[in-house]
Amino acid sequence: MPQTTQTIIGQFNPVAVMFFVLFVLTTLGITYWAAKRTRTTKDFYAAGRSVTGFQNGLALAGDYMSAASFLGIAGLVSTKGYDGLIYSVGWLVGWPIIMFLISEPLRNLGKYTFADVVAYRLNQRPIRAAAASGSLVVVLTYLIAQMVGAGTLIKLMFGLPFEVAVLIVGCLMISYVLFGGMIATTWVQIIKAGLLLGGATLLVIMTLYHFGFSYGELFNQAQNLYGAKFLEPGGLVTSPVDAFSLGLALMFGTAGLPHILMRFYTVPDARAARKSVFYATGFIGYFYILTVTIGFGAAVIVGQKIITSIDAGGNMAGPLLAEFLGGNLFLGFLAAVAFATILAVVSGLTLAGASAFSHDLFVGVIRRGQAAEKEEIKVAKIATVGLGVTAMLLGILFKGQNVAFLVGLTFAIAASANFPALAMSIMWKKFTTKGAVASIYTGLVIATVLIILSPTVWVDIVHKNEKTAVEKEIKAVEDASKGKIADFEKQKTVAKNPAEIDASIEAEKRQVETQIKEVKAGMPKPIFPLKNPGIYSMGAAFLVGILFSLFGREKEAEAKYNDEKIRSYIGIGAEE
Amino acid sequence: MSAKNSKNVKHTTEEILEDSDFKSLSSQKNIISVILTILELVLYFGFIALIAFNKPFLASKLTGAISIGIPIAVGTIILSWVFTGIYIFWANNKYDVLVKKVRQKIGG
Numbered sequence: 316m317p318q319t320t321q322t323i324i325g326q327f328n329p330v331a332v333m334f335f336v337l338f339v340l341t342t343l344g345i346t347y348w349a350a351k352r353t354r355t356t357k358d359f360y361a362a363g364r365s366v367t368g369f370q371n372g373l374a375l376a377g378d379y380m381s382a383a384s385f386l387g388i389a390g391l392v393s394t395k396g397y398d399g400l401i402y403s404v405g406w407l408v409g410w411p412i413i414m415f416l417i418s419e420p421l422r423n424l425g426k427y428t429f430a431d432v433v434a435y436r437l438n439q440r441p442i443r444a445a446a447a448s449g450s451l452v453v454v455l456t457y458l459i460a461q462m463v464g465a466g467t468l469i470k471l472m473f474g475l476p477f478e479v480a481v482l483i484v485g486c487l488m489i490s491y492v493l494f495g496g497m498i499a500t501t502w503v504q505i506i507k508a509g510l511l512l513g514g515a516t517l518l519v520i521m522t523l524y525h526f527g528f529s530y531g532e533l534f535n536q537a538q539n540l541y542g543a544k545f546l547e548p549g550g551l552v553t554s555p556v557d558a559f560s561l562g563l564a565l566m567f568g569t570a571g572l573p574h575i576l577m578r579f580y581t582v583p584d585a586r587a588a589r590k591s592v593f594y595a596t597g598f599i600g601y602f603y604i605l606t607v608t609i610g611f612g613a614a615v616i617v618g619q620k621i622i623t624s625i626d627a628g629g630n631m632a633g634p635l636l637a638e639f640l641g642g643n644l645f646l647g648f649l650a651a652v653a654f655a656t657i658l659a660v661v662s663g664l665t666l667a668g669a670s671a672f673s674h675d676l677f678v679g680v681i682r683r684g685q686a687a688e689k690e691e692i693k694v695a696k697i698a699t700v701g702l703g704v705t706a707m708l709l710g711i712l713f714k715g716q717n718v719a720f721l722v723g724l725t726f727a728i729a730a731s732a733n734f735p736a737l738a739m740s741i742m743w744k745k746f747t748t749k750g751a752v753a754s755i756y757t758g759l760v761i762a763t764v765l766i767i768l769s770p771t772v773w774v775d776i777v778h779k780n781e782k783t784a785v786e787k788e789i790k791a792v793e794d795a796s797k798g799k800i801a802d803f804e805k806q807k808t809v810a811k812n813p814a815e816i817d818a819s820i821e822a823e824k825r826q827v828e829t830q831i832k833e834v835k836a837g838m839p840k841p842i843f844p845l846k847n848p849g850i851y852s853m854g855a856a857f858l859v860g861i862l863f864s865l866f867g868r869e870k871e872a873e874a875k876y877n878d879e880k881i882r883s884y885i886g887i888g889a890e891e
Numbered sequence: 892m893s894a895k896n897s898k899n900v901k902h903t904t905e906e907i908l909e910d911s912d913f914k915s916l917s918s919q920k921n922i923i924s925v926i927l928t929i930l931e932l933v934l935y936f937g938f939i940a941l942i943a944f945n946k947p948f949l950a951s952k953l954t955g956a957i958s959i960g961i962p963i964a965v966g967t968i969i970l971s972w973v974f975t976g977i978y979i980f981w982a983n984n985k986y987d988v989l990v991k992k993v994r995q996k997i998g999g
Binding site: 397400401403404405407408410411412414415416530531534535537538539543546547548554555558559562566586589590592593596597600603604607877878880881884885886887 | 904905907908913916917920923924927928931932934935936938939940942943944946949950954955956957958960961964965967968969971972974975976978979982983987990993994997
């Protein structure tokens with residue numbers, strides 16, 4: 316076992332820079348090539364619908380597997396053990412839902428955005444305004460989370476200042492999307508997925524080699540080091556309702572992410588759309604299974620002490636394992652892969668945001684569906700730059716902030732604002748414009764408000780100072796009491812009547828208990844008890860959509876449902 | 892009309908909806924989608940329920956140090972993928988054939 320406790324993580328790493336420059340040059344070359352092929356809106360938003368099912372499967376995987384899943388889950392497994400696995404399962408289970416309910420109708424009915432489908436037989440303007448709001452909020456919250464994550468991770472891995480890292484990521488993502496549109500974005504995602512899957516596979520093979528290709532040995536050593544509890548579910552899931560709510564948001568949020576939904580328009584037909592989900596689910600599932608081995612492997616080979624000393628959240632578990640097993644070369648490679656991972660995700664997000672802005676807001680709402688193609692592309696490009704700059708500014712603004720809640724918020728909004736309206740518009744004949752608009756805004760507002768009132772924001776961020784003050788006070792009370800009790804114990808050894816002193820100790824303990832209770836009463840309380848609002852916000856979005864539709868029939872929309880149904884099932888009239 | 896983009900409009904929307912092959916393909920797809928969606932929900936929320944209500948079961952040892960919860964978590968991922976495989980297999984072999992048939996009938 317290599318016993319190097321030294322790590323070069325956080326220092327300037329020429330190997331990482333070399334791999335990264337190679338990646339950037341390749342992807343910029345592709346962008347140059349793609350720019351010459353990006354003429355129409357179909358090229359810019361949908362890569363000319365020429366992406367194959369297999370390619371789109373890889374690109375979907377590249378779009379979805381963020382640095383949070385690559386570094387975060389491995390880190391979570393290495394520090395929390397089994398509890399980390401719960402997340403890797405949660406991130407995957409939305410994909411079958413996309414396949415069974417969404418992918419084929421989406422491809423058959425829409426053109427560039429999921430709002431196309433919701434607006435198919437409803438009033439264009441209000442629907443597009445609402446759906447674009449849902450998309451843009453999801454894109455922006457996710458972008459901020461990615462940007463802050465990118466700055467922090469790149470600072471850790473390359474030793475670059477936070478702001479420089481954010482600027483590099485922002486400028487590259489703008490270049491890909493601005494010049495190469497969906498064609499370049501797709502290839503960035505495909506290359507990233509290939510690198511990530513290849514790198515993780517290699518890391519797992521090297522880890523298993525270390526344990527003589529025996530999982531029994533790996534888990535035995537993990538248990539010896541960290542106890543049996545490490546391989547059992549622990550404290551992550553305490554409240555079943557909270558767990559159920561988080562599960563709903565993860566599952567249906569995946570099926571409501573605009574940058575994921577948009578990818579289904581890049582394939583030629585519904586058959587390829589469905590096929591791409593099969594490949595994507597396979598790749599993503601395989602990758603999450605790999606992260607389990609990486610996480611446990613890092614806990615044993617690197618050790619939790621070193622992992623958490625580099626980054627308290629454990630994010631460096633994977634790269635550290637690579638360094639321990641494959642030295643500087645492998646670490647450099649994985650660091651570059653992490654960089655590429657972030658780039659692919661933010662590019663997909665930016666493109667989705669730009670299309671919501673230009674296709675839905677500009678053409679659909681402002682121009683009432685009438686705009687020249689050139690003008691639409693121009694607006695999309697302006698939106699790309701605008702979004703990119705906004706993301707960089709917000710990323711720098713949120714530096715050092717706790718942004719973990721943003722990922723939860725993204726999925727909660729996607730599951731509440733986007734998914735219910737999309738699903739009902741496809742499946743329910745009596746769904747109306749008012750129902751859709753009310754459903755989208757209800758989901759958006761309730762998810763956002765409840766997150767703000769939840770423990771993750773209301774206690775941990777808004778009332779952070781009160782919380783720390785209370786925690787400090789509790790500690791002070793406990794310390795003082797410990798001192799007093801120690802004094803009593805000392806007296807007891809020389810006292811004539813130890814029973815009396817025992818009584819004093821008991822009294823002291825009781826007094827401290829009530830004192831702590833009093834202090835704890837000053838602890839800021841969340842107004843909404845759950846960490847994730849999915850169960851309420853998604854439920855409300857469905858309920859409001861149904862009620863508004865039932866109370867005001869829309870005969871025109873009902874009449875168009877039969878046509879929608881035929882197109883949805885057999886793809887006649889689908890965009891080519 | 893539904894077939895407005897196809898070259899020869901031979902059938903009205905109502906005729907297509909009443910077509911036996913169309914009826915068969917739409918009802919089959921609905922059934923398969925609903926069954927698989929329910930299976931996926933049961934699979935995932937069953938896993939969550941085990942974590943919430945029966946931790947000791949997940950903690951019980953399979954062989955050596957490996958607790959039964961580990962293969963169950965990995966199995967949930969694999970089974971989710973298998974479900975998508977079942978859907979693909981059905982769609983490629985049954986659904987696409989019916990779609991082709993209907994589209995030929997209406998000249999799409």
